[in-house]
Amino acid sequence: MFNANQIFRHPAWRREDPDGVLLINSSDLSELGAKDGDWIAVESSVRRLVVRSKIDDAMRKGRLALPHGYGQAYPSPDGERLINGPRINLLTESGNRDPIAGTPYHKNVAIRLALVSAQEAAAYQSQSERIHKRSVGQ
Structure with missing residues (x-):
């Protein structure tokens, strides 16, 4: 992991962006065949993450943003560890780095981007609901 920023707060603190959404221009999302709020895959040369999308037309076409600080694993009542939000450092290829400092370009x-199957989207939606239902005490 290369980005040291991690949110160590309970998911209930994240009222604005509980899932760590991918901000994307509406035309880019439309060209992909997805709509606002859909789960989509973000694939780099080393890893694939599934994230929730959110239209933000302040984003330039062809540019995306994923937030830092997500990806913390939280224990569920049955002992399973649920990951809340994207672990963006997993997209970083460690060999692509600054030649002097050695810091990976992250x-x-x-x-x-790629569409995900309905089954995969449902699994991510279910996990999100499990995390956030528990986090607000329901």
């Missing part, structure tokens, strides 16, 4: 990572 701010600009080449990725491609």
Whole structure:
């Protein structure tokens, strides 16, 4: 893991963005065949993550943003560990680094987007609901 920023607060603190959404221009999302709030895959040369999308037309076409600080595993009542939000460092290829400092380039990572199956989207939705239902005491 290369980005040291991690949110160590309970998911209930995240009222604005509980899942760590991918911000994307509406035309890019439409071209993919997805709509606002859909779960989509973000694929780099080393890893694939599934994230919730959110239209943000302040994003330039062809540019995306994923938040730092997510990816913490939280224990469920049955002992399973549920991951809340994208672990964005997993998209970073460790060999692509600054030649002097040796720091991997993690701010600009080449990725491609892909649709996910209905079954995979449902699994991520279910996990999100399990985390956030528990986090608000329901």
